[in-house]
Amino acid sequence: MGKADFLSPKAIANRIKSKGLQKLRWYCQMCQKQCRDENGFKCHCMSESHQRQLLLASEDPNKFMDYFSDEFKNEFLELLRRRFGTKRVHNNIVYNEYISDREHVHMNSTQWETLTDFTKWLGREGFCKVDETPKGWYVQYIDRDPETIRLQEEQARRKKADLDDEERSAKFINEQVRRGRDGKEIEETPVFTELKRESEEEKIAFNLGASACVAGPSKPSSALGASALKAAAAAAASSSTKRKDAGSDSRSEKKKKSALEEIMEMEARKKKKLDAVRTDYWMQPNIVIKVVTKRLGEKYHKKKGVVMEVRDKYAAVVKMIDSGDKLKLDQNHVETVIPAPGKRVLILNGPYRDVEAVLEGIDEKNFSATLTLETGSQKGKRVDIAYEDFSKLA
Template identity: 85%
Template sequence: MGKADFLSPKAIANRIKSKGLQKLRWYCQMCQKQCRDENGFKCHCMSESHQRQLLLASEDPNKFMDHFSDEFKSEFLELLRRRFGTKRVHNNIVYNEYISFREHVHMNSTQWETLTDFTKWLGREGLCKVDETPKGWYVQYIDRDPETIRRQEEQARKKKQELDDEEKTARFIEEQVRRGRDGKEIDETPVFTELKRESEEEKVAFNLGASSSVAGPSKSSASLGPSALKAAAASSSSSTKRKDTSSDTRGEKKKKSALEEIMEMEEKKKQSVRTDHWLQPNIVVKVVTKRLGERYHKKKAVIMEVRDKYGAVVKMIDSGDKLKLDQNHLETVIPAPGKQVMILNGPYRDAKALLEGIDEKNFSATLTLDSGQQKGKRVNVAYEDFSKLA
């Protein structure tokens, strides 16, 4: 077996020794070669290939330094964006994770001498938000991706639209309260008189819960005859019946108060609470994840089965393949006007409807309900709340 054979014991031993990180002082960035000891690094520096690289670098040293600096900056920012996003993190944590990759570009070959200098440079260039604390320097990535900016603008637009709806509701409530106050009858102010007794022997009786006819015979029952008592009882019963009938008619004719209307509106608002899951079987969706490759990206599929509210088994329309995907990897499909859709979220959830028109400015569409108790009603629904029926 030859000395340079790939499966020779010496070659295998060399590969085992070269695993993991080695000392930085025995690494040649120009040749991108890591040596295991001082003797190996000395031999490499005396080699012909290293001497050629030095001659090339001596002709234009700034060119090589700029190349290594750009590569170090791009890889550092990519790790910061992918690993930590827009969170505030200590710069040393990011750097330690970056140098754990053995093929990384070393900082001693760039234009920055220390990690602090590189962190300050990121802040001056506007690539990150940096701040100094007693514990050290912290960095926060600034995401300037056009897709992210468009998504943030869309969310701000929707939030503004929700605030406008809240203002309209508040104005409607104020109008109902004002109408209730204007239509309310003016209460008669009570007249208070002094309590007087004609004689000391006369009893004073107070009628708190019963009608005035009950306290009528309070002078003395003996002074009234049996005929007078019967007449008083008959008059009290007739007056009680008249009051009951009059109160019933007033209750029937009484309109709803502003408070009752507000309570009904709140009840309707509770019924229209949105949910964080929208998957439904027999609807057409679009695959938006890139993890499955270009074969399925941006392709349409039909949901065959919904599992645990947030997962679905879909069948690709083009190839017929079946996949199991999360709802974050799918989005709704808007058909042409006149096609049938299903509402997936909001107060009209699970209702079928016909697409009448699309409002691109407000990211919504006009639908005519085709099922349910409110069949034939026109509603305005956002793009993500309905999808094409299979």
């Protein structure tokens, strides 16, 4: 019988079946063959190749099941890590994306019967954080890559150091403000008393030109003569002079800077001075450093060496302590080494650059160490230096 016509329903159905996914019930995982319908799957099961695969699987069934389980687990976690990262996502969404690949490992060939069992197993083994909700199970990938963990710890350390600096600055400013307030004299608060008169016939007269009110018997208008007018004019002139003096004093006080502004300006000048002293390069000869890059392989990773020569400020020739090999490394590929208390170090950056010192103690909370200077004009002084600004002397 000839082939079906190109536009016949059978030919169209065959082309549709050849594309995309087929039913899972007609897939043979051992032979990795997808059949189109039940009849094709039945014929495949009766074939000689399928029988040979079953004989091989019957010799060691656990071996094949473990292999398919590992493949399913690895591909599922890789899709979860690459597609969703560490976000919380529904397990069915990840599974639908996983099975969209025609060549994926089917779950019916693994040790897990359902997706829920597989999700619970991921939670028990520590690969993901899982939680059950009314909408179903959610998974969140746990990234255990050493490089990622190191970057997260570095970011947390820097954030904590910045917060500590801000807290110290705020505490210093509050202390200065408190001292400024304690130094000022307590201003006298005005006392308000009730206005009373001894007799009902007595009248109260207010002198608007003066700063106080005077209670006393009023004089008849005939008694106000030239002397009274002169006195009123003199009082008005004196009050205007006082107001001018008070206005000039208030303007001069406004021009004066507050204690808080002076402290902030002093801190800004101090920070600017320290920034001018610091540089973006710190490599120095005769110091011990540690290799942190993985590009050189495990042979040199986390190994220590001595800087023999500095080139172009940012690179140096390093002699490894263990193997004696000489490498040319950039300062971004190495880090400083903190010795035990009592050992000699070299300050690499800041106002005490190129000064040798002795390590007295380590402050892990503030990521700094206490050093006693041994050279320079300030010999014998104790200073606090950050970890990255000093290193062990060879």
